[in-house]
Amino acid sequence: MISRRSLLRAGAGSAALAVPLLSPGTARAADLDPATIAKYAVPMPRIPVQRPSRVVDGTAYYAVDMREAEAQILPGARTRVLTYGGAFPGRTFLAARGRRTVVSRLNSLHMPTSVHLHGAHVPPEHDGGPMDLIAPGARRSYTYDNEQTHANLWFHDHAHHHESEHVYRGLSAFYLLTDRTERSLPLPSGEFDVPILLRDARFDTDNQLVYAMDDFLNRNTILVNGRPWPYFRVAARKYRFRILNSTNLRFFTLKLSDGGSFTQIGSDGGLLAEPFETTELRLSAGERADIVVDFARYPVGHSVELINDNGPGPAEHVGKVMRFDVTRTAADDSSVPARLRTLPALPAPTVERTVDLRMDEDGRPHPRAYIDEKLYDHDRVDTEIRYGATELWTVRNVNRLAPHNFHMHLVQFRVMERNGRPVTGGPEGGLKDTVTLLAGETVKLQATFTGHRGTYVYHCHMLDHSAMGMMATMKIV
Ligand code: C2O
Ligand code: CU
Secondary structure (H helix, E strand, O other), X not given: OOOHHHHHHHOOOOOOOEOOOOOOOOOOOOEOOXXXXXXXXXXXXXXXXXXXXXXXXXXXXXXXXXXXXXXXOOOOOOEEEEEXXXXXXXXXXXXXXXXXXXXXXXEOOOOOEOEEEEOOOOOHHHOOOOOOOXXXXXXXXXXXXXXXXXXXXXXXXXXXXXXXXXXXXXXXXXXXXXXXXXHOXXXXXXXXXXXXXXXXXXXXXXXXXXXXXOOOOOOXXXXXXXXXXXXXXXXXXXXXXXXXXXXXXXXXXXXXXXXXXXXXXXXXXXXXXXXXXXOOEEEOOOOEEEEXXXXXXXXXXXXXXXXXXXOOOOHHHHXXXXXXXXXXXXXXXOOOOOOOOOOOOOOOOOEEEEEEXXXXXXXXXXXXXXXXXXXXXXXXXXXXXXXXXXEEEEEEEOOOOOOEEEEEOOOOEEEEEEOOEEOOOOOOOOOEOEEEEOOOOEEEEEEEOOOOXXXXXXXXXXXXXXXXXXXXXXXXX
16 A cells, blocks of 8 residues: 555555566566665766768768667666667767758567657657557658757657556657757857766666556666766866656656755756756656756865755655766866847737646556546547647646646647746746646646647656556647
């Protein structure tokens, strides 16, 4: 039985059976106690960049398969994972606005997959939606025209009912789209611009990942760029960190262990209009943020931790993320300008809608999750939208305990209001594609539906919740 308190903190339903995807029929080893994994004992790797197989007339062609592989996650151990191209996490794609990216994907898994580019403005046939599957052994090409402004996008699996396990087992990767606006700024760059992919995991004593649906109480090992609680050696100067919460269910509240401040410069859809000085960064599952941390205030030899001031789970484990060790000085001609970008104008909305998110939270054995009291049905169009329309959506989490978040495909939206208060600037003032909704919260979101017609989904990005039904279809006509 799950205590009310843990339900309150993690907000999900009951435990379900483990699904032994990778080793069917074998009895599972006991859980590995996260206390046996040393903290700050391994370096944080920099995620390698994915190289194109060729570039023709500005179009970059890639070939990346989905396949099982072994990764070194825990020190001295091999863990079976699902990968993009054998890498855990997947290699980072670099893209530039106005230059096309084409990715040929061979599915070498035994399960259907779908590769979604989260946050991308693409036609439906290249969106990687939940029903648009690549069968085992099949190949397909996704084309990304990169017409939108700069943003930290990410690839993840979206195969309906498998996405939760597939993402958990490793199918995620950064896709960093840049443009002239971003490149013109004197922000920290090169080796001082570091993507950080955060996630949690549950291991057994054979060092293998344990997957169970809605398993929010047991994923108590924190992985950063694929390693547990690593350290990262930095120079005493400014760094830009592009952070992705790639977990299925966990919400992070990130802080420096000395309470020191840092500057948030970006969110899901790229840079904020103005930098935001803060001591904490909240990221729900699927959200991204760019921050600049200035280590110049620390002497060489000093260390500061990145901590997570949020549950569920034991704080001595899930409360720790990584450690920065200041090991040298370095020149720094970077800076954070007072104005970062001009956000698109906000046309007056002509359509208003409400969307209610709710899941069963009465402790029943197989809880389900709903949008507007309906389970996801891929044959049903829930919302029809006129091409070109600007709409204002009031999204409510009507649960008493469970947190959710809300993600729309195709568009970057704006958060206009949170709980009745206008949002002007701050961490939610920029372009967003995923927004937090704690129990009882309401947000008003505005989006303009141009560029592409067709059907796309919107859903809770706690992937176990969307797999439990909290997903719906919109059709732009
Ligand atoms: Cu990142 Cu429909 O998902
Ligand atoms: Cu949810």
